[in-house]
Amino acid sequence: MGESISVFAQSSSSTRILNDLTALCIGAPRSGTTWLYRNLRRHPDIFLPPVKEVRQFVGKANPQVRTRIAETAARDPGEYDALWAKAWAAADRHSEDDYRVLMRGIVPSPVTMDISPVYCIAKRGQIAKFKRALGERVRIVMMLRNPIDRDFSHAKQHFHMVEEAFEARSVETYLQYLDQPSIRRRNNYPETLDLWSEVFGPDAIHVEFYEDIASDPFGVLERVAGHLGVAFDRAVFVETASRRVGAGGDASGIVPAELKPLLAERHRPLIEAMARRWPQRCRRWLDDCDAVMSRDRAGTQAARAAPPAVTGS
Structure with a gap:
């Protein structure tokens, strides 16, 4: 996309x-x-760009939206935020050299981090691009959530936060959206972890669980810091560790309750596989899945056993 600004290296060998x-x-x-x-x-030893999702190599991108986001991000008060945002707006999102500069050649920080959830659908060839761009010194974190709840939340975000349409939708509408291959791939945790492990090695991968954010937020942050090789100071996170983000309004009364048992039935094989991989952690997912399905069966049986309604003559 156009010419890169002068901060970009002319070749991979010239990147500082x-x-x-x-x-x-x-x-x-x-x-x-x-x-x-x-x-x-x-964290003082981790540079995270003013743009949360860099989205290099993977997913769709709108250049106009990218420029608008970068202009907003450039107003952040961080010492290097404006420089980085300007570089990101000019970068070629398919260029390994430009990504190397963005992540390793602009900010003098012990660790630079890119948090882009869309990377969970990266194919092996795209993951190999990250390896060529960044080299061996890479650590990877993946946050996992019960796929039933993840899908429910994803549907809520799309219909009631992105489209801002707070009206009832049919179950079929939600299922049709969640049936898209790109959405279903976001739940294929074993494949995602295996692909990234094949390229970067299993020791580079660290997994945390969404449920622990509520029960032990400082523990999650301490373990992630340990994986990245930086010090953990609880005082740094006192104001934010327990603060909920991404709530976006309550759509629980709008997203139909009938969706959850259908998602439970769909995801049970995946959850079983996860419970075998992480028995201490994902067994709870399996128990929750079975509980949802059991309540649905009980409700169906009760409805069938109920006497027919009496109508007036």
């Missing part, structure tokens, strides 16, 4: 490396990545 390590958070969407971003932005 200004940090020790690059970190990526690869999703999943609606699983606490915005909470992670807002907290880690406060």
Whole structure:
């Protein structure tokens, strides 16, 4: 897209490396990545861009929207925020060299991090681009959430936060949206983790669980900091660790309750696979899934057993 601004290297060999390590958070969407971003932005040894989602190599991009976001981000008060936002607006989102400069050649920080949940749908060839752009010194974080709740939240976000349409929709409308291949891939946690592990190695990957944000937010942040090799100071996060983000209004009375048992039935094989992989953590997902399905069966049986309504003559 046009000519890169002068901050970009002329070749990969001319990029001046200004940090020790690059970190990526690869999703999943609606699983606490915005909470992670807002907290880690406060860490003195981690540079997170004023733009949460860099979205390099993966997903769609609108150049006009990108420019507008960059102009807003450039007003952030951070020392390097304006310079980075200007570079991001001019960068070629398919260029390995430009991404290397964005993540390793602008900000002198021990760690630079890109939190882009869309990376969870990256294909192997796209992941290889990250490896060529960033080298070996990369750490990866993935936030996981019960796929039933993740889908429910994703549908709520799309219809009632993005479109701002707070009216009733049919169950079929939600299912049709969630049936899109790109949406379904966001729940395929085993495949995502396996693909990134194949390229970067299993030791580069660290997994956290959305449910722990509510029960142990400081523990999540301490473990992530440990994976990135930076110090953890609880005082840095006191104001933000327990603050909920991404709520966007309550649509619980608008998203039909009948959607959840259908999602439970759909995702049970995936949840079983996750429970085998992380038995101590995902067994709870399996129990919740079975409880949703059991309540639905009980409700169906009760409805069938109920006497027919008496109508007036």
